[in-house]
Amino acid sequence: MASSLFFTHSHCYSSSTSLVFRLHRQLGVAPTSLRLSSSHVANVAAMAMDSSAKVIDGKAVAKQIRDEITAEVSRMREATGVIPGLAVILVGDRKDSATYVRNKKKACESVGINSLEANLPEDSTEEEVLNYISGYNDDPSVHGILVQLPLPSHMNEQNILNAVRIEKDVDGFHPLNIGRLAMRGRDPLFVPCTPKGCIELLHRYNISIKGKRAVVIGRSNIVGMPAALLLQREDATVSIVHSRTSNPEEIIRQADIIISAVGKANMVRGSWIKPGAVIIDVGINPVDDPNSPRGYKLVGDVFYEEAIQVASAVTPVPGGVGPMTIAMLLQNTLISAKRVHNFE
Numbered sequence: 001m002a003s004s005l006f007f008t009h010s011h012c013y014s015s016s017t018s019l020v021f022r023l024h025r026q027l028g029v030a031p032t033s034l035r036l037s038s039s040h041v042a043n044v045a046a047m048a049m050d051s052s053a054k055v056i057d058g059k060a061v062a063k064q065i066r067d068e069i070t071a072e073v074s075r076m077r078e079a080t081g082v083i084p085g086l087a088v089i090l091v092g093d094r095k096d097s098a099t100y101v102r103n104k105k106k107a108c109e110s111v112g113i114n115s116l117e118a119n120l121p122e123d124s125t126e127e128e129v130l131n132y133i134s135g136y137n138d139d140p141s142v143h144g145i146l147v148q149l150p151l152p153s154h155m156n157e158q159n160i161l162n163a164v165r166i167e168k169d170v171d172g173f174h175p176l177n178i179g180r181l182a183m184r185g186r187d188p189l190f191v192p193c194t195p196k197g198c199i200e201l202l203h204r205y206n207i208s209i210k211g212k213r214a215v216v217i218g219r220s221n222i223v224g225m226p227a228a229l230l231l232q233r234e235d236a237t238v239s240i241v242h243s244r245t246s247n248p249e250e251i252i253r254q255a256d257i258i259i260s261a262v263g264k265a266n267m268v269r270g271s272w273i274k275p276g277a278v279i280i281d282v283g284i285n286p287v288d289d290p291n292s293p294r295g296y297k298l299v300g301d302v303f304y305e306e307a308i309q310v311a312s313a314v315t316p317v318p319g320g321v322g323p324m325t326i327a328m329l330l331q332n333t334l335i336s337a338k339r340v341h342n343f344e
């Protein structure tokens, strides 16, 4: 999910918070004795006292959605005899990809969706991958096809994603599905899982989007760009901040809703956040942690401990967007099976 990295860390230290603290030191006064006039800082202080930000529990919402899907899968099976099927193609042996694929398989089992898996060696040819896709395209027991990304560098991702039948494109990555997502008055067959999960979290927490200022950080094909399109379809006013944006902090500070999908640990600092904003953190970044048995822990793009003091609601990492991505994949697979079998 991590796209290209950007922003030097020196940016983080030009934040207004650390500037205030530098001022404290220069003036030789205790922080509490400083009169801070801006409502921003006052609000931050007020919120810090009751540390009021809500944690958006993606893990719990994903569980609820899986329960709903379980019920629908069995209703469909009883009425039609059809069991939705998802095929996952994994090329190579990246450890993280293998873990994600295993989790997807487990999730399928937990809701009663059939899962098929093709594990191809790293040195497979593009043609071999295309052959698998074509087999799944023609297999009526397969309602969704997912090609785990990233693919080995010798393969042309575009050729491979284009080969998935749009009726089975449960990732929503086919250019025709993205094109429809971008057009007013049209609807894609599938919406990409991670951005869909972000919007679903906002809905389930009754956070209104219409008329709000939303900022998406990152412009990847799989998260940032479709997330911006979805927010716009929900009637938000959307800005996209990326590696060539000259004043990212200034733009991010105007947002009522922030979706960050950059892949840079703790990049978004508390001082970049408008008090009361809602933060959806898509980043899943490993950082060294000698106290963890694995030697690392996962953090988001957003500096969580700071954000929770300023925002009204924040998704944690792990336990935020990640579990929602998988829940949306199951949902897309169910939608696909229902559509092809005309089951309402």
Ligand SMILES: Nc1nc(=O)c2c([nH]1)NC[C@@H]1CN(c3ccc(C(=O)N[C@@H](CCC(=O)O)C(=O)O)cc3)C=[N+]21
Binding pocket: 001, 100, 103, 146, 147, 148, 149, 150, 171, 193, 194, 284, 298, 317, 318, 319, 320, 321, 322, 323, 324, 325, 326
């Ligand atoms: N064709 C394709 N479709 C994808 O949807 C896709 C992909 N390729 N390639 C890789 C990324 C990554 N991704 C994640 C899904 C779930 C979690 C997830 O459930 N994370 C948990 C656990 C994290 C952990 O502890 O390892 C959490 O955030 O709480 C994370 C990441 C889907 N991706």
